[in-house]
Amino acid sequence: MAEPGARRSLSSGRLPSGRSGSQWAEDALLSTLLLLLVLEWLYPLGKLASITELYAIGPFVWTFALFVGIDTFRLGWQPSWLLKAGWMVGQTVWLHHGGAFPDLNGWMLWGQELAMDVREGAQGRLADWEPSTRTLLFVGGWAFFISVLQSLVLERKQMHALVLLTLALPIWLQTAFGMDAFASACRTLIFGLLLQWLLQPGFLRRWQDDRPSRASASAVGSRERGAAVHSAGVRAQGAGLLLIAAALGIGWLGAYLQPQQTAAPDWKQYVEAWEQRFIGGSASGSRLQSGQARTGYGADDRFLGAPLVPDHRLAFTAVTDKPTYWRGESKSAYTGRGWETYDSSLQPGRFEAPPIQESANERETVRQAITLADRSLDRLLFAGGVITRVDELRTTQGDTIPSEWVWRQAETDRYTVPALTEPLASYRVEAKVAPDRAALAALPSAEYPADIAARFLQLPGSLPERVRSLARDLVGDASTPYAKAEAIEAYLRESYTYSLDPGAPPADGEDLVDRFLFETRKGYCDHFSTAMTVLLRASGVPARWVKGFAPGEVTGTTAGDAGILYNVQVRQSDAHSWVEVYVPAAGWVPFEPTPGFGAAAKDGAHPLQRTEDAAAAVSAPASSLLSGEWMRAAQRRLAAFSRLLSELPAMAQAWMSAAAGQWPEIWAKATAAGWRWLLAGGMLALPVLLRLLDLRRAGLRRLRTGGKGPSLPPALPPAGLLPSLRRLSAYRLGQRLWRKLQRAYGKAGPAQTLREYAASRSCRSVRQREALMHLTRLLEAQRYGDGYAAEPDGVTREALRKAWTQLRRSRRF
Template identity: 30%
Template sequence: MTKQVNQPIVPRWYSAVLYFLGFLLFLEWLYPLQQVTDTQDMHVFLIYAVFCFLITFVQINGFLKFLLKSAGILFALHYVFFDDSIFHFVWIGEIIEDALQHMSFIYQRQWAMFSPLFRSLLFLVLIWLMSYLVHYWFVYAKKMLVFILLTFSYIAVLDTFMTYDAQWAIVRVFIFSFTALGMGHLIKEMEREGFRLSLPVKKQFKWLIPIITVVMFSTLLGYAAPKWEAKWEDPVPYLKDVAGINDHSIKKVGYGDDDSRLGGDFVEDDTPVFKATVQDKQYWRVETKDVYTGKGWIKSSSLTSIMEDVVPFSTFNPEIESERMEGVVAFEPGMEFKKLVYPYDLIDVKREDGDHVYFVDEAEAIRIEEGEIDKYELTYLQPSYPLDDLKQSNKPDLHSEDYNLEQFIQLPEELPSRIRELALEITEPYDTYYDQVKAIEQYFNQNGFVYQTSHIPVPGEDEDYVDQFLFDTKAGYCDNYSTSMVVMLRTLDIPARWVKGFTGGEEIDTVTKDGKTYRVFEVTNMNAHSWVEVFFPNIGWVPFEPTQGFSNLANFHTETEAVDEDILEAESEQPELNDESDEQNDLEEQLEDTSMPAESNQKTKTKWPMRIILGTLITIAIVGGIIIYRKRLYLETLWIEKRWERNQDTQAFQDLYHQLLKVLELNDQDKASHDTLREYARQVDMRYDTDAMGKLTVMYEHVLYRGNNNIDETEEVTQLWKDLIKRIMG
């Protein structure tokens, strides 16, 4: 009997598993360091962490542990910082000398003076200490909740304020944490009850199956469940802007010249840029760019011509129906550009001083010779593109000398092949040139894409900007959408180019001049925008708008289809949404229905049934889980009873009796620590007016202390147990 008491209550491998889970949680603290700091040779620190945790768990002499871990630190430092032989031992003196020198830095709190060698030494010592602390929290004290909460907080802070993507880290921490909490609770209950597992290891593992099942089910349910959009604005851009921190991946909304490195977050900025006095709202072009590098856009060449009095290019065929219009652009003080902002299709520009001299570069950016432009008058043609001709148009001859379009199908050699495969998949149902372009334009209005200006990554060295947006993030702003459409079109040999400028702005006033009514629009940094132009033979460059929440500001007309003229007028005059808009304008959708094949919106109609089904399944799962949880004692009791009926051996009888004790405890019939089992049985029999508990207790003692391997009175045991359970749970 004394031997039985000295045997360990909890199997050794239970503690090993619990400690291993603690080690996995500790690794989540190390994984982000290489990405968010300048820490190198992370594999050395990971190997030392494994070494320390193994040494801590193994039951060896404390002084030997100290020697082994100290030797591990020396080997790690030698590997990283020294090139000479490990047996020269001179490097050990250098480490000691460096450590002594840094004692004065510590006393003076000059943390910035620490050398990489000393910082690495401190980091290795920290890993040493953490191996002991994790062992204490997880194996000895079973109090790991604080460490788990700190791990969640650490990961969340890095994900919010750093470039570290903690999506899968959070999932891993959830699995490790709740499995550890479940095992810790199981071990504490076994120790409190003095319950020993005398089963083989394979059968002991069955005790962990419920914990693992619940954790994995919760993880899968949480991963599959719909996610609510963020309710709070991202504080990071605001804090960095207030603090004056310049980050290459976070910039203010507005027009910029350098597009060679796209991506990163935007900070909203509604500073007015210019006022436009015109008759209709429209796009304001600044320039186009034709060379996609995989990271952004550059122009193929610089200055091409210097002209006077006439703009040397046009975006559409002069035979296209258009209306001659005039307008005035006046920049706000301090916001002057060296480039003109101009509408489709510019004819003439007059400055206040009467100077017409300007030059045009390959990007179709119109500049003056020197200085900046603050105000000028425009004469332009506003086109109305014929839908009938667009639908009947064929793909242009890329090698034709009349068009010179080869530069507009340029793509980098290392472009991922799955971009073209996606473009082919999108356009496969459509035969005509126009329908294929519209299919890609409309693709972004569904298929899980969202418009947002925060948490937008900058592609790494081995990543493509478009590939990252199409297949990984599916979240971004106008640059993501427009660039992706241009690149997908080019993979199909459809000439397309990237256009930069501004949307129409907000109408703030009206003025009358020479009997004509002009509308005054205020254009701000929030209206900075990029869109797409696609070339159609005999028509020219036609604008397209793939960005979610934005409407195409160009005019279209048809003569053969019964298109409501009011819809077309509303399409040309409707106010465009701000950069943070989330929904496409209904009038735009009505117009698109007249120009796209009927099956273009099929996918959006199938989303709602799937959401309803998923929501129903989740609701059923939650309700079922609540019912199972509330009935868990009854179900557990029923399961143990069925197991006893199948296999009436001593182990099954012990399980039967232990379950009886558990049911009594949960029904406010606790056993006092000073009571024997027989005294406790008499109290139970007196409360429920029976003698069943006493008889079962006598049988249990015979099995436990006399080593009876056979239960002779199985029918009596079954009857006594059922009768007592009914009285207790009734």
């Protein structure tokens, strides 16, 4: 039933009459909380930039805020959508033209691309759409969605579903990607609970206004009823706010007392189980063997060590002053199975030369021009060292991207261009390559900066002791970082065998480095570089794992202004990983522990020789999404769920025993954190809480009785899933009985009411007539009664079944 007077739908396009300043303020506050909830869907896109390629969410935050603001002012659908459409088009063009508006020719070109994408979409070729078109659709879809959500909040006063879905999002992200969901879940709970708290008075008013006329015909006038509702709502606000604070405080206290480190999930065991169950060995001829991967550059380094097969596709070509390794990025957190980063946040690229304290160690500048051939690399910048300048960025459309649009991941020195731009086709950079290692041998030892030591000496607690013991034996009496690094590098190059097939990857609980050093004793670059990094850290030398490409194949030389220029072809089989060691007086210096490759910095970072089948620094596993990874993960989860059901009783008993055993520790932490303050706060809060709850009960009781005089309409129906399911079940049963009734007594006429239908049927006895009329009254009450009542006029499933049974029995007499 529509709301009277001033409350009109947002979609009607008309301003409500008589809207007071307090209503405007209430709508603005509700809209702000809704915006904060919606933004929780946007933040993960930036955190997962390596997957979504969305490196800057700021423009979209402002866009969402504008959409919410327009709908808050209720300008009408025509001006509202004209403003939104203009903003969406302008923002899309601005983003995809380097942060500036194009001239007339640029606008015409964009219009032609949009028309072409429309034709391609009609043909089902969605993958060929331009990035600008995808951005426009993304923003347009959110514009419609935000408008619907705001209508639900401001008009219907309901938002349970969005709060629950927004709360489920960080939980799912933590499960799937290992993201820390604590902050996002806390924000969602705060915004969601506050939103629901503020919606309750409006929901009570709307419920009263939507009552059927027969319910509003009580002796208490609508003005008194509205006053009672307002009084009850106001009195319940304090209790609601205190309950929100108590819920959040208890949740935070539990997380504080039992902190957990977020870890990325290991999907490998689920993938393998599903593969064995549904694929088995029958598909081995059409795909890589289980656990194998192809050489190539990728983004996920969490699980290394799978057997490799070479991929000789061309990655890029380059022209360079000097053959160098092509650095992509570094990673610093070793997990025992692979590598992760502590901080994946991005910032606008800053091209600065690395600080060098000694003139003898000054780094050489190289100039390099790269032309990409593999589209999987069209967002990344590779260079022979630390990038100090970007001269030119060209897209596949021939447009220029400003160098200010290059983003840098501070922790890894990974340089990218935003996904909002056209894919890269070529670029020219200047970089500083590592100094000649011969000059580093005489440098004295010095203390490491605190931030370097804290981050780049990290090792997992599960690292076997024999790895640490080997590190101590290898460095011996060496006193400088350079001497220790050379000793470990030489040991690995001379004592282990290079192979693309090192056997099965480490199982659960096994350490990649330990397995390589003491069991398999063979591997490829990932094994050698990871082992050297771990051994260096175990001996007290900061080191980090670096991935990129080996120098590649020199196909020719040309004469340049500054000397010889090398023409180089780099293939996916040249994907490689190596080590960088921190030397206090020289910064980060590369080392090459993999046999068959040149010492990474002994001769200016160019190779002594090239190995044809270079291992992948990060490879795309054959058991990836395209070969059924998620299907296999789902099957593993189903099997785990079945086991969980069978083991549930034993687990419950174990949890209870563990909780009982840990209670003294929890209590000790709580008391150590200030038990006197907690006790005093609890003693003060308890009577306040009880008083507010009593006021809330009194307010709701007054809502039902009006305090004096005839009773008001009944209280709100029970909320929640079970009462709703009971009402739905009774309604569906009523519909089935009505169809059965027509099959037994004949079809109803087009304009017949239920009572007219019952009166026109012939019955054998008075008992049958009474039973028919009784069932008809129940169906009539269910169909036309108060939909907000818990059980409309007592129409339950049991009452309907009993009435139908009586009617069937009456036909026998």
